[in-house]
Amino acid sequence: MSTSNAQPRRQELLNQYQQIQAKKLNLDVTRGKPATSQLNLSDSLDGILAGNYKCADGTDARNYGGGLGIPEARQFAADYLETTAARVMVGGNSSLQMMYQYVQGAFQHGVRGADSAWVREAGSGQRIKFLCPAPGYDRHFSICEYLGIEMIPVTMDESGPDMNQVEALLRNDPLIKGIWCVPKYANPNGVVYSAAVVERFAQLGKIAGANFRIMWDNAYAEHHLVDNPPVLANILALSEKYGTLDNVIVIGSTSKITHAGAGIAFIASSEANIQAFNDHLGIQSIGPDKVNQLRHMRMLKDMDALRALMQQHRAILQPKFELVLKHLEQGLGGKGLGSWNKPAGGYFILFDTLPDQADKVVKLCAGAGVKLTPAGSTWPYKKDPANTNIRLAPSFPSLAELDEAMQVFVLCVELAALDQ
Ligand SMILES: Cc1ncc(COP(=O)(O)O)c(C=O)c1O
Structure with a gap:
């Protein structure tokens, strides 16, 4: 003009x-909040238990305990995250909280015992680091900033993060201990990681070592806007193939499925990682809100209903x-x-x-x-x-x-x- x-x-x-x-x-x-009309879709949660608090294994959902989640919720989350129930923990109402708890625990107390604490690996004047495909989810970045973890932006294109860049950075810097990912319908650019990118992710542990964690936040796994939605390769299955399952933490929640502030969140990894995380959370709480987990299972039932x-x-x-x-x-x-x-x-x-x-x-x-x-x-x-x-x-x-x-x-x- x-x-x-x-x-x-x-x-x-x-x-x-x-x-x-x-x-x-x-x-x-x-903010990406569901509209009131979306929240209304799950109002049958209210009162659905009608006095029956018995879980599938006969335990009373109202009482203490069950740090890994009730069995039916673990099975449901396993189906959702495409893995087995033994590799899943179901927690409280927020996957962001679980991500914070995981990263904070790994930073301060170790991924597997005190010797593996990330903070111990940083010498004086050095900080441990996370790779951050950008643009990305602001609250992931806030966790790093809050904990004093240095963030390194990574370029993204329509098939996901630039894996050449990711691998080169990991090869050159042992202080990089993690990477944030929203692999499907990424917040904010909608990218779905390609099969080739996921396959390379599943091998990163071989470069980065045992204490490295991929924070695979699959928040929008079932949140499609099209018929025949794109398929995301299964990082847990691929990591198992490459012997790197310990390096992958997969996360999801029902926040944008049922009630955003009162859903259930879940995390999947190797059984050993899930047990270690359970031990870590056991210091903070005598178990999650199992009544809410049970309400969700009575309503959501299975993947078809979801x-x-x-x-x-x-x-x-x-x-x-x-x-x-x-x-x-x-x-x-x-x-x-x-x-x-x-x-x-x-x-x-x-x-x-x-x-x-x-x-x-x-x-x-x-x-x-x-x-x-x-x-x-x-x-x-x-x-x-x-x-x-x-x-x-x-x-x-x-x-x-x-x-x-x-x-x-x-x-x-x-x-x-x-x-x-
Ligand atoms: C990528 C991503 N992860 C996690 C969350 C928050 O999930 P939750 O409500 O389970 O804490 C959001 C919310 O916008 C998100 O976009």
Whole structure:
């Protein structure tokens, strides 16, 4: 666009922006929370036990104990994570908490006894490190920052992290003790790791050693937005083949299946790792909320029932994703002002602005009453080197709110570009 064309267009957009400001909107597209209508799908959890607290093995779910989870929940989680019940622990309401507990435990107390504590391997003035495919999930990065674990960003493309980079970094630095992954419908860019990438992941333990852990956060395993969804290779089975099962920690939860704040979370690895983690958690708690585990099993029953429920979620979510994509295409398509992905599942759309524009767009949107995830938050230390990533989370607002928010968003993207 020539300067003479740009000036009137900029004025036109500014006028529209001021009109929107006068409406005093208060819209929020920040976090990937399920909408109330999605939570309602699982309200039968309430009262489902009807006084029957007996688990499959005859234990009383109301009492203490059962650190590994009730047997039927362990079997269910094993089916969900594609492994065996003996390799699974079912915990409380948050997989993020289990990830924190695992990493904190490994850092301070060791993956298998005090001698393997990561912190002992860092000499004076040195810190242990994690690889962080980026953009990624901000709360993974917060765990590292909180514990003082140094984060190294790793490049991603449409098939997953750059494995040449990952392997080279691991070969050269024994202080790298872990890597964060969201292997399916990654938060925030929707990427599904290819079979070749997963196969290379399963062999990383051979390079990185016994104390290295792949934190494989499969939070969106069944959260499809398309028919015939992509298939993620089974890292647990591949790791078993390569003799590296101890290096892999697979994580999931029902947070975006039943009630986000009151679901059940689970973790899978080698039996020895699960036992060691159970010992670690045994210091903190005399067992998880088994009543909630039992409620979930009475409702979810099996993978067929779970998949039927996920179709109901999809019916609510898909129109919201389509609406966001429609606005992006109609408002910005062909203008060269940004790019975005079309995810086959998960909870996010990643928008990339022109270089060095993301923070400006977020600020402009805030000025018009639309709250977006702060620019940079999808990167370690909240530093997006190109300042282009904006994570859009369509799930929580209503269609009407999303419609309004996206009108503001495309306007702000164009305005920021013309300002530049
Ligand atoms: C990749 C990923 N992992 C974990 C979580 C949180 O899971 P939970 O509610 O089980 O702690 C989220 C939530 O947005 C997420 O996107």
